[in-house]
Amino acid sequence: MSIKSLDPRITREHIPEQPDTNPLKEIHQWQTYEVFHQAKKGDHHIHVGSLHAPNPEMAFLLAKEQFARRYKCVNLWVVKTADIFSTDYADEDMFETNSEKIYREAGGYKVMDKINKYKSEHKEN
Amino acid sequence: MKEFSEIQLKALKDLILRMADDQLILGHRNSEWTALGPILEEDIAFSSMAQDKLGHSLALYQVLNKLGEAEPDTLAFTREEKDFKCCHLVEYPIGDYAFSLMRHFLFDNSEAIRFEMLADSLCEDLANVAKKFRGELKYHTMHADTWIIQLGSGTEESKARMQSALNDCLPLALSIFEPGENEDALNTGNIFPGEKILQDEWLKRIKIILDKAKLVMPDIYTSDPSYGGRKGYHTEYLKPLLDEMTEVYSIDPEAEW
Numbered sequence: 177m178s179i180k181s182l183d184p185r186i187t188r189e190h191i192p193e194q195p196d197t198n199p200l201k202e203i204h205q206w207q208t209y210e211v212f213h214q215a216k217k218g219d220h221h222i223h224v225g226s227l228h229a230p231n232p233e234m235a236f237l238l239a240k241e242q243f244a245r246r247y248k249c250v251n252l253w254v255v256k257t258a259d260i261f262s263t264d265y266a267d268e269d270m271f272e273t274n275s276e277k278i279y280r281e282a283g284g285y286k287v288m289d290k291i292n293k294y295k296s297e298h299k300e301n
Numbered sequence: 302m303k304e305f306s307e308i309q310l311k312a313l314k315d316l317i318l319r320m321a322d323d324q325l326i327l328g329h330r331n332s333e334w335t336a337l338g339p340i341l342e343e344d345i346a347f348s349s350m351a352q353d354k355l356g357h358s359l360a361l362y363q364v365l366n367k368l369g370e371a372e373p374d375t376l377a378f379t380r381e382e383k384d385f386k387c388c389h390l391v392e393y394p395i396g397d398y399a400f401s402l403m404r405h406f407l408f409d410n411s412e413a414i415r416f417e418m419l420a421d422s423l424c425e426d427l428a429n430v431a432k433k434f435r436g437e438l439k440y441h442t443m444h445a446d447t448w449i450i451q452l453g454s455g456t457e458e459s460k461a462r463m464q465s466a467l468n469d470c471l472p473l474a475l476s477i478f479e480p481g482e483n484e485d486a487l488n489t490g491n492i493f494p495g496e497k498i499l500q501d502e503w504l505k506r507i508k509i510i511l512d513k514a515k516l517v518m519p520d521i522y523t524s525d526p527s528y529g530g531r532k533g534y535h536t537e538y539l540k541p542l543l544d545e546m547t548e549v550y551s552i553d554p555e556a557e558w
Contacts, residue, residue, distance in 0.1 A: 184545060185333045185335075185337075186336070186337070189337060191337075227342045228340060228341075228342060229342070230451070231451075233447055233451075234447060234448075234451060237346065237443065237444050237447050237448075238342035238343060238345075238346055240346070240440060241342075241345050241346035241349045241350075242342055242345055242346070245349055
């Protein structure tokens with residue numbers, strides 16, 4: 177039995193109701209690529225997702241419609257997922273104490289007191 | 302707007318109608334791949350370009366409307382088959398993906414060159430449409446060319462399927478360049494140089510890509526081009542397409558969708 181749809185285009189394709197769910201064997205030539213989108217010249221490229229493609233040129237073709245068709249875009253990067261060096265979630269503890277180190281942030285320095293003191297002293301001028 | 306002679310205006314309208322009908326019908330055809338594309342990413346890309354085509358047809362029907370013809374929706378949804386001026390290439394069913402991709406390659410390259418030529422047209426409204434869609438067409442032809450080269454130089458199966466699609470499609474594609482009425486008036490009026498010049502340029506351009514794809518260009522002079530569409534004589538495939546496309550409009554012309 178093939179799929180009967182309200183959409184005549186689907187019905188006339190005679191698509192079997194039980195699809196063939198065997199995974200493709202020769203998928204080796206397709207890899208995933210990560211896509212980075214730049215909304216304005218000078219902005220950072222921002223990661224927007226990934227897709228399948230056999231090479232960078234094809235990855236760009238598919239990324240353009242996938243990730244840059246609705247919003248303003250001036251530039252796209254595509255990078256083979258395998259080429260991205262990534263940390264392991266098992267090593268997440270490396271980052272753990274970061275939130276305690278406020279002395280590393282500008283706001284962590286006790287300068288506001290001095291600034292406010294200076295401001296109040298010079299108010300009359 | 303520049304004043305055109307009566308014969309120029311008639312030829313100009315005929316040209317724009319041919320272009321708009323090609324875009325509408327091919328846009329509709331290509332949209333039939335939505336949800337059935339070979340891979341998810343390509344499905345989205347091809348569907349999106351099909352929508353672009355409908356956008357091009359709308360812009361062209363709007364120019365016709367300014368020149369005194371009916372509203373775009375009226376032109377698109379109420380004309381009879383014989384009043385359509387699309388070429389035979391765009392009417393054929395989607396076939397397999399090799400056929401649809403080859404048609405997309407052959408048609409969009411012709412469209413890109415046509416719009417380049419029209420960017421300098423003395424018909425300002427048409428020139429503006431041509432310039433407006435330059436970027437979209439750049440992507441469309443890049444998409445088509447890249448796929449053709451990719452599959453033409455792929456596996457034995459992909460090469461054979463692309464060559465066979467090319468052999469089927471090329472004679473049909475010549476129907477794009479069926480001369481319109483009073484083309485000389487357009488040429489001498491600096492409105493459009495003519496289908497013959499367009500076809501020659503197109504042959505040069507597709508040859509470059511086909512060579513890269515290692516596909517063999519069939520001899521275009523061995524078969525008669527599939528002419529007739531520009532005069533309202535269509536293949537058996539157009540009528541069912543129109544019936545399907547106008548189904549909602551025919552039930553309720555006021556429906557919002």
